[in-house]
Amino acid sequence: MLYPAGQGSRLFTKLTHAFLALTLASGISLIETPSASAASKASAVVVDANTGKTLYSSNADAQRFPASLTKMMTLYMLFEAMDSGKVSKSTPIPVSAYAAAQPPTKIGFKPGQTISAEAAILSIITKSANDSATAIGEFLGGSEQRFAQMMTNKARQLGMRNTTFRNASGLPNPQQHSSARDLAILGIALREHFPQYYDYFSARSFSYRGRRIAGHNRLLGKVRGVDGIKTGYTRDSGFNLVSSVNVDGKKMVAVVMGGTSGGARDAQMAKLIEQYLPGASRRNGGNLLASRKNSKVQVAAVDLPEDDDAPMPIQREEVVAKTSNVVTAYAAATPSSPTAQILTVPTPTARVQVADAEDENDVDPVTTASASGQSSASGWMIQIGSMGSTDEAKAILARAASEVGGPVASLSTYTEKFQKGSATYYRARFTGIASAKAANSACVALKRQNFNCFAIAPQS
CATH class of the missing domain: 3.40.710.10 (DD-peptidase/beta-lactamase superfamily)
Incomplete structure (x- = not known):
């Protein structure tokens, strides 16, 4: 008007x-x-x-x-x-x-x-x-x-x-x-x-x-x-x-x-x-x-495909090999990219947010450590991340169960609050695992789907 x-x-x-x-x-x-x-x-x-x-x-x-x-x-x-x-x-x-x-x-x-x-x-x-x-x-x-x-x-x-x-x-x-x-x-x-x-x-x-x-x-x-x-x-x-x-x-x-x-x-x-x-x-x-709309900029170690080579928006399977602090992902071929792409990206942080000392060395696959507050859980546990909120911890557990299935889908879940400095984090864990062998098997399955993982023994 x-x-x-x-x-x-x-x-x-x-x-x-x-x-x-x-x-x-x-x-x-x-x-x-x-x-x-x-x-x-x-x-x-x-x-x-x-x-x-x-x-x-x-x-x-x-x-x-x-x-x-x-x-x-x-x-x-x-x-x-x-x-x-x-x-x-x-x-x-x-x-x-x-x-x-x-x-x-x-x-x-x-x-x-x-x-x-x-x-x-x-x-x-x-x-x-x-x-x-x-x-x-x-x-x-x-x-x-x-x-x-x-x-x-x-x-x-x-x-x-x-x-x-x-x-x-x-x-x-x-x-x-x-x-x-x-x-x-x-x-x-x-x-x-x-x-x-x-x-x-x-x-x-x-x-x-x-x-x-x-x-x-x-x-x-x-x-x-x-x-x-x-x-x-x-x-x-x-x-x-x-x-x-x-x-x-x-x-x-x-x-x-x-x-x-x-x-x-x-x-x-x-x-x-x-x-x-x-x-x-x-x-x-x-x-x-x-x-700036179509400019080409590379960010840190992230090597993204050019626009013309970008995959179509479909779910892709990835095989991941981890070396030190870099993950090399071999992305499956797509209709717009007939050959598999090799992408070098930082160690995943969106799925697993490293926050406490036991995560920093990516313990693999079994440790005899036991967690405080474990009385609310039972058996062996598997930790896949430390998140910024209890909702994020629950969400990553749901995602892992959905994507991995098999030995993970039927496990119970458990979150544990802890402080690191002035920040509060929530450990995301699967619980109720019967043995070290079962925990190791679940960790292997999780890592195949690009989830970090380590196992925690029951309290004696």
């Missing part, structure tokens, strides 16, 4: 003030004295999307936990596959047991179900569905670990220098981080590179299998010009938000990270938009990131 000169900005100001008044009426103050912990999470940036000029910055390059803002990159990768014709809106994406076991928020699939690519997009944008994001990662990458490497590589192509991904959902992982500026770059790239899909980010709700699912982005429809993008929250990240604004040719992307509450985060974002939109440019600077 076009407004007479001056009327648009006055209406924008009135709407913003109305939103801020509503926020204040809810008992949320814009003037806060955050704790030291909260202050350490806070960062923000406002970028003119027409020129790339930074209009506001506060700790914009500091590393932060992205939480569900991670899913912006998951969607970027899916849009890229759709843009190339490898995936369509109706392509069914299978949901593995591991994806189905992800903690909320999620749709609530049963293993073996599928979701169309379009429904998966909408479930991520509105519900921030962790099961959908993980299913997309497995579908496009063959495994979530592989997909996280692809995501990190894409981040480098786009100029996101402070970003490393370890999963597709943003669930807690101490090695997964980004920055406000990097996420602003990603927000601009999503609009510039995939304008045909960008309208998905304005969805406030969607219907799936007869139920209406409402979105989390409360600024849509309340602050004029806001047309996306994504919210995010974990306990360690605080409340995060990336907003895209388009008013009368003025385009901005703003990022707020580490908010103390959803309301405070939203109010801060509304205030930033009100303050800096008047100074944004109407000049169309062209596609700021056009040259």
Whole structure:
């Protein structure tokens, strides 16, 4: 809608003030004295999307936990596959047991179900569905670990220098981080590179299998010009938000990270938009990131295939040989890559997060150590990882049981909380194994599927 000169900005100001008044009426103050912990999470940036000029910055390059803002990159990768014709809106994406076991928020699939690519997009944008994001990662990458490497590589192509991904959902992982500026770059790239899909980010709700699912982005429809993008929250990240604004040719992307509450985060974002939109440019600077869309960048030891040689998005079998700190994966041939690819990648961290000393030397395969708190478990145990949350520990156990089957699928599971320095981790273990021989057999099966493993004897 076009407004007479001056009327648009006055209406924008009135709407913003109305939103801020509503926020204040809810008992949320814009003037806060955050704790030291909260202050350490806070960062923000406002970028003119027409020129790339930074209009506001506060700790914009500091590393932060992205939480569900991670899913912006998951969607970027899916849009890229759709843009190339490898995936369509109706392509069914299978949901593995591991994806189905992800903690909320999620749709609530049963293993073996599928979701169309379009429904998966909408479930991520509105519900921030962790099961959908993980299913997309497995579908496009063959495994979530592989997909996280692809995501990190894409981040480098786009100029996101402070970003490393370890999963597709943003669930807690101490090695997964980004920055406000990097996420602003990603927000601009999503609009510039995939304008045909960008309208998905304005969805406030969607219907799936007869139920209406409402979105989390409360600024849509309340602050004029806001047309996306994504919210995010974990306990360690605080409340995060990336907003895209388009008013009368003025385009901005703003990022707020580490908010103390959803309301405070939203109010801060509304205030930033009100303050800096008047100074944004109407000049169309062209596609700021056009040259980065298909650039080739190698990240650390990750040697990813070129776009033309990339495998089709189907589940792939991998045979893995481990040598010191490097895993050489021989990926099966695919329709678009008729010969097997040899990929050199770092030791897997997405599946198994090394956190405590007994993991660091990759004990193989049996140790006579016994664990504290083992009274709640019985028999021999097998540990496959130490994770950042109990939900992550349960999810990796579910994934291992699903992928390995056989001697692992029938085992009981057990998680154990422990501290390392100031960090809290959760050991992921299978329990109730009758003998050292059975534990060794299960470890062999797990390692064949690229899960680290060691066995723990019963307490005497």
